[in-house]
Amino acid sequence: MNRVASWLTLLYAAAGSLALAHKAPNSFVKLEFLAHTVRAEVLVPESELAFATAAERATEPFADYLQRHLSAETPQGAAWTLVVRSVANTTYLGHAYLSAQVELTPPPGASVRELVLLDDAVTHEVRNHVVLVLATDTATPEVLGALQYPARRLNVQR
Amino acid sequence: MKRSSRWILGAALLVISHAATSADALCAKPSTGNGQVKAVIASIETLKKALSAEQRAALDRPFVRESAIKWSNLPVGIVPRAGLRLGDLDEKQEHAARRVAAAALSACGLKMLDEIRIADNYLKNVDTRKIGWDGGNYYMSVLGTPSEKKPWMLQIGGHHVAYNFTFNGGKDGATPMFFGSEPIHFNMGDTEYEPLATQSGAMSKLAQAIAKHPEAKLSGTFTDVVKGVVVVFVEGQMPKGGTDTGFPMSYPEGTTDRGILYGALAPDEQALVRAALESYASLPGAAITQSLVAAYESPEALANTYVGYSGQPDLAARGSYVRIDGPRIWMELVVQPAVADNKQLHYHALWRDKQSDYGGEIGAK
Numbered sequence: 001m002n003r004v005a006s007w008l009t010l011l012y013a014a015a016g017s018l019a020l021a022h023k024a025p026n027s028f029v030k031l032e033f034l035a036h037t038v039r040a041e042v043l044v045p046e047s048e049l050a051f052a053t054a055a056e057r058a059t060e061p062f063a064d065y066l067q068r069h070l071s072a073e074t075p076q077g078a079a080w081t082l083v084v085r086s087v088a089n090t091t092y093l094g095h096a097y098l099s100a101q102v103e104l105t106p107p108p109g110a111s112v113r114e115l116v117l118l119d120d121a122v123t124h125e126v127r128n129h130v131v132l133v134l135a136t137d138t139a140t141p142e143v144l145g146a147l148q149y150p151a152r153r154l155n156v157q158r
Numbered sequence: 159m160k161r162s163s164r165w166i167l168g169a170a171l172l173v174i175s176h177a178a179t180s181a182d183a184l185c186a187k188p189s190t191g192n193g194q195v196k197a198v199i200a201s202i203e204t205l206k207k208a209l210s211a212e213q214r215a216a217l218d219r220p221f222v223r224e225s226a227i228k229w230s231n232l233p234v235g236i237v238p239r240a241g242l243r244l245g246d247l248d249e250k251q252e253h254a255a256r257r258v259a260a261a262a263l264s265a266c267g268l269k270m271l272d273e274i275r276i277a278d279n280y281l282k283n284v285d286t287r288k289i290g291w292d293g294g295n296y297y298m299s300v301l302g303t304p305s306e307k308k309p310w311m312l313q314i315g316g317h318h319v320a321y322n323f324t325f326n327g328g329k330d331g332a333t334p335m336f337f338g339s340e341p342i343h344f345n346m347g348d349t350e351y352e353p354l355a356t357q358s359g360a361m362s363k364l365a366q367a368i369a370k371h372p373e374a375k376l377s378g379t380f381t382d383v384v385k386g387v388v389v390v391f392v393e394g395q396m397p398k399g400g401t402d403t404g405f406p407m408s409y410p411e412g413t414t415d416r417g418i419l420y421g422a423l424a425p426d427e428q429a430l431v432r433a434a435l436e437s438y439a440s441l442p443g444a445a446i447t448q449s450l451v452a453a454y455e456s457p458e459a460l461a462n463t464y465v466g467y468s469g470q471p472d473l474a475a476r477g478s479y480v481r482i483d484g485p486r487i488w489m490e491l492v493v494q495p496a497v498a499d500n501k502q503l504h505y506h507a508l509w510r511d512k513q514s515d516y517g518g519e520i521g522a523k
Contacts, residue, residue, distance in 0.1 A: 024382040024494070026389070051379040051477075128382040128492075146388065146404070149378065 024048065025095040027122055027131040029070075030141065033113055033158050040102040041136075042066060044121055045095050052125040062087050062098050069121040070102070074110045075155070081105040113158040120152040189268055191261025193443020195325045198312060199304040201261040205254040209242070213251070217242040221302030221310055226520045227402035229313065229320035230387050231336050231506060235290030237389075237400035241313065245294015255298055262312055262323055266356065267441035270337060271296075273353035274318045280344050285498040291317065309519045323446055327517020330450050332442045334402060334515050336386065340496050340504035354505050358473060360437035361480040361491045361507075364430040365471035367423075374418040376466040380479035383490045383508040385409075406522055409488060409512055416483050417466020431465055435482055438489050438509045450511065454487045463487065476503060486513050 025045035032039040044062075053065065063084040072080035085101040092099075106112050122129045131147040133154055145154045191197025206214050219225045219240060230237040247255055260268055275293035282291040296316030304310050307326055314321040318338035324331025339354045368374035385407045389400040410416050420431055432455060439451045453459060463484030469477040470493075478493040488510040496502035 048381060051381065055379060125379050127376075127378040127380050128384045128386070130388050132388070148384075150410075151408075 024126075024128060025097075026129065028092075029117065029119060029131060029133045030136045031117075031133065031144070031156070033135070033137050036105065036112060038072075038104040038112060038115070040104055042070065042100040042102055042121075043090075043092055043097045044100075045092075045097050046089075047096070048122045048126050048129055049098065052122045052129075055125040062100065066100055066102070066121060069119065069124065071118045072104045072106075072115045073118065074106060075114060075116060078107045078110060080107065080110075080115060115156050117154045117156055118152055119147055119154070120149070123147060123149045123152065189260040189263055189265050189443065190257065191443060191445075192264065193262055193323075193445035193447065195306055195445070197261040198258065198325070199306065201254070201258040202300055202304050202312075205251070205258050208251045208254045213242055213246075216240075217298060217300055219299050219301050221519070223520050223523065225299070225301050226311060226313075226322070226516050227405055229315050229322060229334070229336065229402060230400045231318065231320065231338055232387070232389065232400045233290035233317045234292075234295045235288060237387075239295075239297040239316065241297035241299030243294065244296045244298060244316075245292060258298065258312070259314055262314070262443055262446070263321070264440055264443050264447075267321070267443070270353050270441060271314065271319055271321070273351045274337065274339060275316070276346055276351060277339055277341060277344065277353055278317055280346055281340060281498055289497075309517060311516070311519075321442070322516065323442060324517025324519055325446075327514070327519045329514030329518035330446070330453075330511070331514060331517030331519070332439070332447050332450055333509050333511045334405070335438070335441065335509040336383075336507070337441070338504065338506045340498070340502075342496075342503055342505060354507065357434075357437045357507055358491060358505055360430070360434040362471065362473045364427075364434045364465060364482075365467040365473070365478075365480045367427045367430050368418055368465055368467060369471040371418045371422070373422075374466055376417060376468045376479070376481065377415050378468065380468050380477055380492050382494060383492050383506050384481075385488060385490070385510055386506070386508055403523075405515060405520065407488075407510065407512075410483065415466075416464035417481065418464065420460045420463045420465065420484075423465075428460075431460075431463070431482065434465075434480075435487060435489060438507070450486075450514075454484060459485050459487070469493070473505075474503075486511050488512055 025048060027045065028043040030041040066084055067082065071082055083103045085103055087098060087100045090097050090099045117133060119131050123131060127149050133144045134141045135144055135158060144156055147154055191201065209217065228240055244255055259271060275296055278291050279293040285291060299313040301313065302310035305326060309327045310325055312323045320336040322334055343352045387400050387402055388404055420428055435454055436451060439447045463482065466481050468479040469475060473493050476493050476495050480491050482489040491505060491507045493503050494506060496504045
């Protein structure tokens with residue numbers, strides 16, 4: 001490993017270890033725009049989800065929780081279809097996260113590249129929590145916006 | 159003598175007596191310049207004479223949004239800071255830098271800066287991860303050209319302090335201000351420290367007093383301050399952000415879920431609101447902060463000021479949270495688990511002014 005790579009590894013490790021304990025972790029929704037659907041990876045930190053679901057006293061599977069707190073619609077208000085394909089535990093820069101693979105499909109005739117994302121997962125309870133929405137169909141992920149209570153709607157155009 | 163010890167000794171030498179104003183009544187001994195722009199400029203000129211050309215270039219930065227919002231509450235290992243690194247200064251330079259801080263801050267603001275830096279040295283000893291804990295990892299920047307008439311900024315900050323003072327801005331410029339403490343209470347050598355004792359004590363007294371009013375309890379859960387910095391982590395890349403990229407902020411509106419109105423409190427409870435806000439507002443020198451306190455404590459402002467809490471009012475558990483939310487004022491304090499030992503606790507505190515962060519001189523992106 002060259003010196004730069006070694007230095008970067010150390011920094012990534014430092015970032016991860018810090019994230020583990022210091023800054024309250026945020027959620028991420030990574031959107032990849034395909035021909036007919038939007039593929040989304042939804043990352044929710046387990047620590048913050050625990051606060052959110054404790055308040056709801058919910059014991060449902062994470063996929064069901066997401067179905068209740070995440071959706072999409074056209075700018076005119078027509079609902080998109082949302083399917084949670086899979087859920088997995090993962091570690092993301094030092095935090096324990098739940099990662100869901102989600103497929104979003106617009107109603108017939110609607111553009112796949114224009115939607116309103118509605119998301120209050122965790123933010124319905126944790127007031128400082130931020131959901132960062134990123135587009136990952138570019139070489140460098142692009143931040144499309146952020147949602148924090150009471151905001152739960154984000155207009156997306158690609 | 160260690161550098162941080164020299165810095166502390168300098169504090170004792172530089173503190174001189176001034177008549178206390180109402181704004182910094184909690185500070186027993188206001189500092190050298192007490193926030194007067196002339197004194198701050200003079201101290202900066204003296205500092206610059208003691209610096210090399212390279213150090214002066216680090217100290218001087220443009221007064222633009224990108225520079226102004228570059229403060230954080232994360233260690234420098236994650237969010238690198240710009241400016242003159244205080245840990246790199248020789249003894250003469252360090253005394254000169256300290257005079258700048260002493261000119262801008264009140265005595266209690268300077269004491270808090272000292273003690274938070276010492277807390278970082280404490281953390282460095284107990285947590286060996288390469289995160290950047292170090293009292294030397296605090297920075298000073300001058301944004302723009304120091305002037306008695308034109309706008310410019312002085313920034314002093316590092317892991318748990320972000321002082322952002324705007325002079326001659328269109329509006330009063332004491333904010334945004336972040337401060338935090340880990341550990342909350344510790345010993346270094348023979349000395350006991352509790353950097354945020356005044357602020358956390360004032361906020362806790364306020365929370366305990368208002369807890370008897372059901373409407374003072376805020377809905378939701380708080381795991382950090384609400385209007386702080388946001389970090390963007392993208393796997394495989396260095397974390398981005400961690401600075402004030404969310405500025406300008408939006409704030410709660412209306413009358414629901416903001417806590418209890420000042421006017422609904424008893425006089426002794428109202429006094430605790432004023433004491434709590436003054437415990438934050440007395441950190442900058444009086445010249446920087448006195449007009450803000452006057453604005454926050456005007457009858458019109460107080461009539462529209464809410465105070466709320468969540469969690470334990472005595473701040474003895476994680477998730478405890480207190481907030482003052484008025485027409486301009488936004489002050490928060492939250493209790494988080496500590497980094498080095500997550501059974502312990504640590505504080506994050508934030509003061510924003512809804513109208514005059516950065517002196518009203520920095521716009522949206």
